[in-house]
Amino acid sequence: MSVAEDSSMLVIILDVNPVWWGQRRLRGEASLSHCLDSALVFANCYLASSRRRHLAFLACGQRDSRFLYPTRSTSGLEQDAVQESRDGRLELLSTLDDTVVREAVAMLARVEVTADMTTGSLTAGALAKALCYINRMRKQDQVHGGEMKGRIVLLAACEEAQYMNLMNVAFTAEKQDVCVDVCALGSESSLLQQVSGLTGGLYLRVPEQESLLQYLQWVFLSEPDVRRRLLLPRPSRSDARPACFCHRQLLDIAYVCSVCLSIFCTFSPICSTCETAFHLALPPSLRGRKRKKGGSLKTA
Incomplete structure (x- = not known):
């Protein structure tokens, strides 16, 4: 008798602060589009590995954070869709890619660049939205007699300035048993190290953004309950x-x-x-x- 696989929910949060990414682009480093493409390939691998996996995609900037996927137009799409699109991809993966790119472009187009803009982003707000969405999906899954596991992967570019809000979100994630993995694209962040440590997640600073996809698939694709059997990078010493x-x-x-x-x-x-x-x-x-x-x- 086969044991039913528990469903899992992954929320990917990408920092799209235009000031930070613009400064990186001027120095000839990896662009936001390259990071977005790597995150989408990582999301496709996650969804394609099991029919019981669900995914959401958020973007956070300096002034707001919003869902890129799912949206109102894609909320009715079944996660186990198997129809193929014109280019040979599964309909679910094709819809995910097109929706995320379209919503990201629309979000950045509404940003008004001013002289007083800084490189800080609303990371805590995006994490709070992710926790609320995971909690809602868990309640829907419990109605059907299932038990859903929640996880967040944060692609952090800027340092979070709101210390109290970030710590409150970390304690809430720990209480809800939601693992927060942090993939730091910029400098080392002691605050984000504390968040990943409190929630039992992984923290990794990517040394080369050109190899971001390899790090995402190697480190963050596996679920927390199977990571003890894998040879992963040793966690850096967290400054508490x-x-x-x-x-x-x-x-x-x-x-x-x-x-x-x-x-x-x-x-x-x-x-x-x-x-x-x-x-x-x-x-x-x-x-x-x-x-x-x-x-x-x-x-x-």
Whole structure:
């Protein structure tokens, strides 16, 4: 008697920040279109490997994040479609490729490039949308008596600036048993290393973006429950130090607000996050001093 295969859900998130990719293009490095093509081939391999696998594709930028697939026009397409398109591809894979490219072009066309644009992206918002979508698909699968496994693969280009939002998303993914894999396209990110470590995922910085597809298929195509049997790159040492909310610097010793748990590198009598005023007692060396009329301090 054969055991029924559990369904799985993969959400791919691609950072399409035009400022970051434009700077890379000026230096003659890999373009956004090359990265998108590699991600689509990776998505096709994932869907073609099993009829019980489902996929969603998100893009995040500096000001927004949105679903590229599925859309309203493709939401009714069955995941087990086997019809072939004109070029010989399966209808599902052909629809996935065409829809993602069309929606990505439309998203970038609406971006207004201004002088104040930075290379930061709304990674935390995209992760939150992915978790909500996985939770909704799980509930639909439970109606039919199934159990769906969820996983997220983040193709991160820019460093996430919203530390609190990113940590909240990481703890939520850990609670929902959703693995978050991080494929860093830019510099090393200690925050994203913490996210992948908390959720039991893999973190890998791609040294050469021209070989992105090989890294995606070799490292991130396998499910978390079979990775222990594979020879994968050793995880890099994660820096678990918190980052301050004021300068985004990693700290060994910090000041923490007792109300909202915000972290700061220097003491402030008023929390800049929740605006709580702290009434602290004076140190013992200053308690006995009294101010004279001239303004000087005198020990009692």
